[in-house]
Amino acid sequence: MVGERMPxxxxxxxxxxxxxxxxxxxxxxxxxxxISVNSISFDTAFRDMCASNVCGNYGKNHMCPPNVGEIDDxxxxxxxxxxxxxxxxxxxxxxxxxFEGMMEAGKLHNDLVQKVRDLFDKTCGKxxxxxxxxxxxxxxxxxxxxxxxxxxxxxxxPSLEAYGINVSELAAQCGMRYINGENTVTYxxxxxxx
Ligand code: SF4
Numbered sequence: 001m002v003g004e005r006m007p008x009x010x011x012x013x014x015x016x017x018x019x020x021x022x023x024x025x026x027x028x029x030x031x032x033x034x035i036s037v038n039s040i041s042f043d044t045a046f047r048d049m050c051a052s053n054v055c056g057n058y059g060k061n062h063m064c065p066p067n068v069g070e071i072d073d074x075x076x077x078x079x080x081x082x083x084x085x086x087x088x089x090x091x092x093x094x095x096x097x098x099f100e101g102m103m104e105a106g107k108l109h110n111d112l113v114q115k116v117r118d119l120f121d122k123t124c125g126k127x128x129x130x131x132x133x134x135x136x137x138x139x140x141x142x143x144x145x146x147x148x149x150x151x152x153x154x155x156x157x158p159s160l161e162a163y164g165i166n167v168s169e170l171a172a173q174c175g176m177r178y179i180n181g182e183n184t185v186t187y188x189x190x191x192x193x194x
Contacts, residue, residue, distance in 0.1 A: 061135035
């Protein structure tokens with residue numbers, strides 16, 4: 001899943017993660033931080049939580065388990081990266097039952113994840129692993145649901161949890177709040193790079 005370097009884009013020699021962090025904040029993230037991947041807590045138990053299929057995406061989304069790959073392999077892949085730029089978005093809800101508001105905030109977050117990918121490719125061009133929140137939502141209905149191949153394999157985004165990352169601990173490590181108050185929904189994303 002760590003994308004190959006693309007010709008004609010940044011060669012990474014002048015890449016400044018702190019500058020990218022400021023760009024991400026400028027795009028609407030509430031907070032962003034650069035941390036060492038060594039400090040991230042990975043836990044294979046997250047796979048069991050996905051398998052309980054509370055969200056209904058298990059086996060139905062190409063970027064969700066089990067389709068996304070074996071958890072040990074994904075953790076190993078993530079650990080080949082040295083640093084992570086972690087960011088969060090916070091959406092406002094009418095009330096705690098505002099499902100539409102949660103979906104809209106999730107869409108805005110995923111849009112930001114794609115913008116971060118484009119910015120990273122433009123400014124760095126190194127290999128990177130982009131992770132988002134929940135299953136990939138690029139297509140209204142994931143091709144995994146109908147047994148077809150992924151329509152946008154170069155842009156599909158797996159979640160932090162699919163890679164075994166403990167997001168509540170990640171938030172604390174980044175000095176961010178995991179929950180941002182009543183009638184809000186918080187989503188996390190990250191780009192891991194070498
Ligand atoms: S790009 Fe579309 S088909 Fe591929 S994982 Fe995402 S939602 Fe599914």
